Amino acid sequence: MSTIKTHLFNSLTQTKKESRNKITIFGAGTVGTTTAFVILLQEISNDVVIISRNDDKIEGEVLDLVLTSHFVKNRPNISGGADLSLSTGSQVIIFTAGVKRIEGENHVDKIQRNVEIMKAFVPKLAQRSPNAVLIVVTDPCDVLAYVAWKLSGYPKNRIIASGTQIDSYRFRHLIAKVLDVGVESIDGWVIGEQGSECIPLLSSVSIGSFKLLDLDASFGSSESDSVKLSDIHEQTVQASDDIIKLKNSISWSIALTCADLAKTIVNDTNEIRVVSTMIKGLHGITKEVFLSLPCVLNSSGVTKVVNIKLNDKELKQLHMSTNFNDEIQKGISF
Known part of the structure; x- marks a missing residue:
């Protein structure tokens, strides 16, 4: 040669x-x-x-x-x-x-x-x-x-x-399906603990540039509304269980999420992603735990955390997840 x-x-x-x-x-x-x-x-x-x-x-x-x-x-x-x-x-x-x-x-x-x-x-x-x-x-x-x-x-x-970024994608998909619009037109976040105790923030959902609850304050919560937030939450969580039940594992959606996070970091784009980060000092949290919040990502990792407003129920759930993870961390040795 x-x-x-x-x-x-x-x-x-x-x-x-x-x-x-x-x-x-x-x-x-x-x-x-x-x-x-x-x-x-x-x-x-x-x-x-x-x-x-x-x-x-x-x-x-x-x-x-x-x-x-x-x-x-x-x-x-x-x-x-x-x-x-x-x-x-x-x-x-x-x-x-x-x-x-x-x-x-x-x-x-x-x-x-x-x-x-x-x-x-x-x-x-x-x-x-x-x-x-x-x-x-x-x-x-x-x-x-x-x-x-x-x-x-x-x-x-x-x-x-990777946290609840993938749950946020699923959340947007379900909202888009209910409203019969393209998912690209929907923005919304799921925060907190990855898994069944994740917290979907209906107040964060926007269609185009309009906040969903500004258009319809009863969406997802009123007894007269056929779409309940609890149903959307259940379907967001259930999606993972359904995929695992049918094919034993989740791969493509997680891989695309990881690739997206890597791209945001290597390209230094300062884009917002819902990732798990150290949240001590935020929302009254005093323990060293990692939970998902909307964060600005670039080549340095997480540089900013978005100051989101949580209602009493959402804040309580975030603190419950904090305490739950803190107890698990106390039970492992490393």
Whole structure:
């Protein structure tokens, strides 16, 4: 091959491809590899790394993605393996690795097993990429974001979890469906704890530039309204259960959410996303917990948190989630 190159070219210098927006995905399961695929297709990064403890699987996944990259215009460098040094100099680290729940296992025991994975790898990843923003996806992402913060040594603004961003998308989709408008015309937030206790903020919903409750103060709450907020909340949460029941896991929507967060960070766009961040000092919270609020994201991570007005019920629920997560955090060791 070197002989052919000698005949074809007069070499002037060695090309060195600079990594400007390196993204490392830790975990080569369904979510991790799907996230890598979306990042590849959307051309978010010129350097994508997948780290996995399963050498054979990661070798196959990387080969598959490398061959897939020929279908995109700006082909990134794609690499992977068990060697953590591959992640060196990452701008974003997306942590997707986690264990599956064992039959009969309680919630805290499963969390502890995920904590053990984090203990083994988060400090080493942070050491190799001291300026990265770490996105925690592993369930339960709010509690594990707290663990990652403690283990990494990163400042709180550079640790986020995917949180209720995906719930917010589902919330908007359901509102759009009820009103028979395009989802692009709807804006609205779901905050708090990721999962069944998330808090949909009907007061945040707007259609175009109009606040929904300014147009119809009874929407979602009046007994005469066929659409109840409780129904919308239930459907928002139920969507996850339905998908898991039908296909055993959620991958595409989480992958697209992760890719969107990574894009917002590497492009330094200062856009608002509903992500899990440290909320001590906000809304009367005095404990160190990560829960979702609308945040401004850029290359430094979370730089601002939107000052949203919560009613008494929403504030009470946020404090309940705070206390619940704080108790879980007290029950794990790291």
